[in-house]
Amino acid sequence: MKRHFKFLVMVAMIFCLSLTLITGCGNKKAASTNAKKVEGPSGKLMIYTSIYPDIIESVKPALQEAFPNLEIEWFQGGTEKVVTKLTGEIEANKVSADLLMVADPSYYLTLQDQDLLLKYDAPNRKDVQYKDEEGYWTGVRISNMIIAYNTDKVKDEEAPKSFKDLLNPKWKDKLAMPNPLLSGTAFVTAGAISDAFGWDYFEKLKTNGLKVEDGNSKVQNKLITGEYDVGIILEENILKMADKGEPLKVVYPEDGVVVVPSPIAIFKTCENPEAAKAVENWWLSKEGQEAIVKGWMHSVRNDVVPPKGAPEFKTFGDRAFKVDWAKLAKDNEQMKETFRSKVME
Template identity: 40%
Template sequence: MRKYVIVILLLICSAVLFGTEKIMLYTSVPTEIMTAIADAFMAANPGIELEVFRSGTGTIQTKLAAEVQSGNIQADVLWVAEFSYYETLKKQGLLAQIYPEEASALPENFKDPEGYYYAGRLINMVIAYNTKALTPETAPKSWKELTDEKWYDNYVVPNPEYSGAAVAAVGALAKKYGWKYFEDLRKNEAVVVRGNSDVAQKVAAGEFPIGMTLDYIARDLNVKGSPIDIIYPTDGTIAIPSPIAILKSSQKMEAAMKFVNYILSIDGQKAQVELGSLVPVRSDVNPPANTPPAGEILGQAMEIDWKYIEEGLAEINANFSDIMLF
């Protein structure tokens, strides 16, 4: 009997010493893509179990704010699309100051100068079109062109209250063209849906010939055979470095840092390209087929005033809602 007790105690000690460590990631990366990336990370790091809460950036912001209020933050790592949100969290003292080894391979404009967050992927708001309805020649070439009556009741866009990328897009377009741009879109009967995946699915299904969505979502559908392709608008792609950061409250700092380093590493960037058609933030990793590298995309991108978006977030959402939804 004593022998069995000793064996059980040894097994318990082994589980404590060598068991897996769980970390929680809050992210807006689509579920199918994030699941594949998480599996690749855990295969490379068998001692760590990555749990994922996946939703739109707006939902994650609300969830994290409630956890901060209650003093019970569940997330260890944050990886969403709304770049300016990280500045807000940094000012609130909620992010850990970290210096991942793999960050040395990133361009300076993909790193917070103070070391609180780092771009883990480059996502880009583009014009998607249904290839059965339009061709590269007949599809709209610019954001401005979408206010033309030619596209009346033919255009679908995501809601910035749900999508962080949509916040960036709405903020950039409002700054460039003024809110009259959205008034013109409303007159043109542009339709608002929840998120970028919803837009892409509706364009691919032929419900709308054109839509505003993220490049990698449309590209992933295209690779899988859906009739959807993208246009990089002549008045500027809305390029969004999607940062990754660790919450200061995390009790799993070492494991969380391993995940951050993995995402920024050559292997992690290659996994994002292969599993999610994402544009890598490292110049030593090739982008998806027929896709410009990050530097080229940024070179023709629309200017985004992140300070304007951070300070004016409530106004941006309210103006968009008043114009486009009521």
Template identity: 35%
Template sequence: MKISLWLPLVLGLLAGSSAGAQTLSGTVTLYTSEVLPDVQVQIDGFRKLNPKVDVKVFRSGTGEVTAKLNAELAAGNVQADLLWVADPTYFDGLAKKTLLEPLNVRGVRAPSSALYGGGTYAEVRKLYNVIGVNTKVVSTLPKGFADLRKPEYRNKLAMPSPLFSGGALATAGTLSRTYGWAYFQSLAANGLRIEQSNPITTTKLIGGEYGAAILVDYSLRREAAKGAPIAVVYPREGAILVSTPIAVLRSSPNKAAAQAFVRYLYSAEGQANFSKLDYLPVVPGAPRPAGVPAAIFTLPSADAYIAQNKADISARFSALFNLK
């Protein structure tokens, strides 16, 4: 089911500069695939700082958000000031076309390792694709992605669709590059089901419709903390880092407020908010959420591979699982 919302919201922040604080006003529009209540937490922080900035939010899956922006770019009528979705390859394409504004991260501790595209888009927090297990449905925990091919998980597996979810595209690209398409063929033979999104898959995993699912770690930790029978498995082969950058569109008529939005996410308060929401902050020294391993071993990035083969990945996956 498509979730697509326009929410006029009041927020603001004081943009720091060497000359002092600048009062922000006007409208900023954020296009995002991020979980709306989580975005709201950050918005609430802004509202305390500058209530003169009106913010509109369009929220949907990464594929639908980027399709909307592509249509607006083609029509020469871009409505977004900020883009925040789980597809670094899309940002890279925008950066190469000089459609992104260099980020202004003066006065905040934005790690250089989190800045990409010549500083035009950036990671503000981290999340990983791991394996969630409903312990009431499956008694044996898998140790890694390879184990999901075993008989004990037959007809009990699920993951979101890479046609809708940028995080799922990272899964499809990373695992097909690591194991080849034979891996997903074996999962299909083992009864892997494809749901539209991470939230839908998580809900069905908690409800016992599935015993195991490849999902983002933060939502699994949240549900386990609420008492759901969920175990979080960080695969022995390595978790999949899901890049979810944010950028300011060069066409933005309110770059000052848009840039301030990004800076707030790097502030001590913004990073602490991420931790409270079970995301892993990127700023050194920021608090870590409970339940996160001290060190997370990850599979090598497949971003370049996905960028070169996105259409083929989508086509192969669609054919294998009869997706439309």
């Protein structure tokens, strides 16, 4: 009986020892897994952007998964609001932004001329269109300024087919566009169309009752309510609202779409450059670009499908207005003043 008892005790001890060893291995495996999760950049990173707040919220989980040990903060506003903030910080020699993602590519030329951008040839740049050859900035999203209309008020066959169609008296007092003094994409639009058609085009729009709203969202909302029949506006606004069931539809103008390949860049003053580089490279990856497309913008990569409800970029990109980015950068204030005096006064 005693021998039998001792045998059972010995078996129990062996079992416990084996269990401990197995558990220990499991813990090491778990520790190893956890170690993998915290690999990569750590610390903090500040991104200044004009991307809409709801798009930022939608992309945060993907960024958190990709960079679990990195705290990413955001300052969001329209391009001109961000530029105004940065202008003050640059003058004070206290730039808080690490990464910049605003709409107007010409602003990056200004920053590059001021020697404020960090040169970085991200690995994923090879798969991206629209980029600075030297590596100071890279296109990260393609926004398009198009024409949109309220389908409750305008029949498809009666909708404008081009920007010049907006001069038709039937749209008098029924059309709007965002303010180029506040919106980066609207500023690019004013520059591109004035180069193509002359400033008298906008003077004629004014005569036809063009209203200038603070931003794309204001034009969007007043198109939805029917205050305006048609508008010059960002494609992404209309795609998103149409998907929600609002009576809006996009027109890709026959005389050209204003294509705005908004860039991403790193400031030289960035205190966490390795994190900034990793995050920039992620945005340019297929995963990052799929997040862009979920925000109703087109990808700068050819292997990512267009946003829901939009055609392939190549179907309208070839007839885009030619934009003189260097001219926009050089004549920024003069062009804004010209628009204000000719259209808003």
